[in-house]
Amino acid sequence: MPHTPKVAVLFGFGINCDHETAAVFNLAGGASERIHVNSLVDGSVDLEEYHILAVPGGFSFGDHLGSGRLLGNRMRFNLREQLYNFVKAGKPIIGICNGFQVLVKTGLLPGREEPDFIQRASLTLNNTGRYEDRWVTLDFDQNSNCIWTKGITRMEVPVRHGEGKFVVPEMKILDEMDATGQLVCRYVDPSTKTGEGITDEPIPFPFCPNGSIRNIAGICDPTGLIFGLMPHPEGAYAGWLHPHFRRDGRPTPSPTSSPFSHIIEDDTTSAEPNRSARSREAERDAWQGEGMQIFKNAIEYARENL
């Protein structure tokens, strides 16, 4: 039961969201380390030492030959045993954006109870043919057993990709995944009510930014421990990263407040010493971003189960 779970954040070969992913796991209460893929391959770092594995976003190998494919192959051929053992030990794995593409091409997602490293789905070019950076709205399947998304209903997050359209060879695979709660989050029309946005029918661009089948944004494996998504929850770690932070009524920040100080009581240097702990806490929560919850969930899970 680690109080501070250790998080391995992969990097190298064009992964480029490793710093922020590591930082956000730390803000969520973990102890993260950026680990070069080759350090796992040559054995200088042992994956078993870690409680959580993150494959961050980026452009591994420039997306040449298809996003995530070459890094997926390196992992499939060079890290197979380590990954197998990590999964079998019941440890959470997340793949974000390019990391999601890597996990799909490695065969860990949608995956089987018994990892077999066979690719069964893919992520391909957006219908627009364009790489785009924009914010989207996601709704989460409340019946999913995904440990990463517990308690999350809706979230606004950025997408930044050119190959995010989720496809499978046969539609019945999606029916099965839906039934088991593996279709964890979908792009939704932001004007729908929270919890009522999910639909199998295609919703228009830009609500669904890539033409993903059934508007799928993220999926998990049957155990709910391996989670991959195209949007960037770490990109919504702080309130000030939200494009509407000046419009959505967040409290005025007090001069010395830090939204990520873990112990509110220590905030005695505040310019407003009379402010109650409660109001300071409210302000802190308002300036923490919605995306934090995903990382906190995994840290919490690791604390309780590993």
Add this chain to the structure above:
Amino acid sequence: MSMNIHRIEVTPKHGEGMVDVRGDVIRRQLLADHNISIENISSVVGFIVKVDLDEATISKDVEVLFADPIIEVGNCNKNILENEEIFEHRPDAVICIGFKPGVTDNPGTAALDGLRTLHPDISVNSLISTTITYSLNGLPKDLDLDYLAKQLHNPLIQKAIVKDTRKRSVSIPQLDFPERPNYEYHQPAVVDLEVSDEELIRISEEGILALSLLEMQTIREHYRKPEVHEARKLLNLPEMAPTDVELECLAQTWSEHCKHKIFAAKIEHHDKETGEKSIIDSLFKTHIMKPTEDMQEEVNWLLSIFHDNSGVISWSDDLNLCIKVETHNSPSALDPYGGAMTGIVGVNRDILGTGLGARPIANTDVFCFGPPNWQGKLPENLFHPSRVLSGVHAGIRVGGNESGIPTVNGAIVFDDRFIGKPLVYAGTVGIMPRVLPDGRESHIKTPAEGDLVYMIGGRVGYDGIHGATFSSLELTEESPSSAVQIGDPITQKRMLDMVLEARDSGYITCITDNGAGGLSSSIGEMAEYTNGCEIDLGAVPLKQSGLSSWEILISESQERMTIAVHPDDQHAFEALADLHEVEHSIVARFTTTGLFHVKHGESTVALLPLNFLHDGVPQLELESEWEEPKLEQFIPPSVVDHSELLLQLLSRPNVASKETLVRQYDHEVICQTAIKPFVGKECDGPGDSAVLAPLYGDPHGFVVSCGLAPRYSDIDAGAMAAAAVDEAVRNAICSGVDPAKMAGCDNFCWPDPILSEKTPDGRFKLAQLVRANRELERACRGYRVPCISGKDSMKNDYGKGPDKISIPPTMLFTLLGDHPDVRKSTTSDFLGSGHHIYLFGETREELGANEIAFMLQEKGLTKGVGGEVPRLHDIGKNLKMYTALSAAIHSDLVASAHDCSDGGLAVSLAEMCIGGRQGASVNISKISETTLFARLYGESLARIVVAIKPENIEAFENSMSGNHFTKIGKSTNNNYLEIKSASKKILKLNIDQMVESWQSTFKGGDF
């Protein structure tokens, strides 16, 4: 096993939810850009693999490596377009495009890496070349296939085969492996300089050396010195003449690109308007360096200025920021995609090579192009502006996105004259710890005698020879293709990851990038620290054998850094490079001999005293003469429909939204971008500047903004420069920058200002440069913005004689400033109704060279664009106002703030309405005693529009007392912008109409 060539081809599957997006994008692009309608286009990616594997083995890899089994289908050594199971219909036409030999092929490199994952023991000589083939069905009548192929490839770097395949007898074409021609190593040649002046000029011109007669003579003089003979004799060098290695090395080091000779020149300046006659000893020292050095005495945050790859300021107690902006104009003219990409990855290396290494965290990009809808004549060898735009955009997009650095700020300006030479500015902000774990300050390089000098990253090839000297010449039809390169952002990313780890481990004593001039410049500059170096060209890894010594020394092949390491750290440094799969070679050692000593194996091929190499270039002596250009006056038409006029202004390329282009840049990777390029309710209103919070969990931030106004140079280049500085400053103020901590970066792009046969107006162009520098100094001193870095590109012309095109003199000013708390940034969008709208600053009758004047002139409604140009009047007053506004922003008194620039107040208000999807009702009668046109569309500087919530009015007005402002109206819940002057209705526009006009210009084509 011997080497075999296999051809693997891959194409997308068709099925539910699966389409050939790549083919379809080309189909849409041909329709949008060229009005060519083709029913269907399929795409095939080809991998021509040269490897010691047999067909049976590599066939098994098709689905494991080359094709995605879910969405693609592939085959090996069959022509996939003839495979009827995959392609039901035979193509009507086929276009195959592949790289020319030696051109960087990133997908090919990646595929080879993937093949090595599967077969680690394949030959080191294995190679993969990629191709793209378009299969066309349903052709329009009279289609010119050759024209079509021309639109889809650049013959400078690619080759294409195009065939009409409707007749069964015509076989489906395929490209062959692009075999590199064999290069033959040539022994260093002796160049006899004891020849006539004409002959000296010929040597310089034919060798693309870009050296003047005086410079050639100066070099000759060096080889006449007896003491030089002594040293040369000992090393078996020609005693009285340079080797080609030495001459090339001097040409690179002395190039305008590297030495900034015009900015260092002694100028005799004559102002015919005022009668002033004066001597300026170096524009750079007088007007840029001196002001910054003076300011350095007053503030404690200017750490490293001018002498390193970028300027460094301290930002927090623990961290420094640095900034650099580069231009890549000539390469972008020849190959827009590769030129722009190498521009952005190149400037990132400048940051990586600052101090002991900094991390790039933000990119900026500013372009100047010909009009995208240009219908006029195009000079030989130049691309249509729309193609330059889409190519440059793609290069910046790929270069920036794949590097994992957010592109946060920029601008695009259009003018006919940029057809002759597009301007492509790429900038990078970097961050570095103030002190490294080993206690050294990170902005100071610490090389010592005996340190090992590594070249790491990419290899040296024939690509990239003569970039520095080429960019110091005007563009001609014969400009060399070897000056064009394609970047490899992933190789660079690996190197960057590795270098920053090496920095933190304390292995690096000195670092710089290999840009212009290649190893000759990078090692040559580093050698100044210890006063000497000895290079071995034989140790430099090559892309192909056979390169001659001078080629290895000056090649600008990309993705390389030069790093010095103490011998004790050799083993650890190399182990780290191996872990990251970064190639490394020791190519030199630092000495204290005072010599730049180059060997190739055992023999010496160049020996140049460092002081001659770096300080031997003679100072240019130039004359400038200022006479005000006589332009026809801009006289506004008396009867106009202002509603219609504003809609037209909003759709002008210079004003219109570039969101379609900008969204394709990742502007928030690394999760620091608080204020993004587009803001507001629908995230489509214009952002004035970017605000980033680089510490995770901490709202302390910084601001990046920019300003440029090339067309003001038509009247006065001085006004142009002042306007650029003011625009950058006021953009930053609108977001809440701390005006006490702002630093600038000046980037001059000028037409050749040296009087000559081909530049008869050289004196005038140089006078423009003088005036721009003087105004730059005045603005920087006035706003207390020290220039900490800058660059100049001085040969932005095309052609000769009457067909010559010279760009309008342009200075981009980029600003980097501190932001105490990003949560308190303001943006341009109206946040609600009933907010009071104020215009700050004075509106004058300054419509000369304004956007409205150019627009009406183009429409034939007025004749001239002349008149008073916007000028920077009372800087002290402006700074006081800016400082008070920033303070009001940080006291939470300001709801919205937006700068007033192209198109004036009317455009600013329209943009604030668009951003907030909120109406406004405004009366402009009290702004100033000027014409209606000046008040509506005039671009007088130092003006900002702000909106204040009613409850904050009193406090706000109190805090702004003593400054010039006019209350002009309120935001409303109505769906329109309404402008009156006194009781007269001027215009009324629905927001949806304004959105449509503002967004439609760049929405059409697929860029």
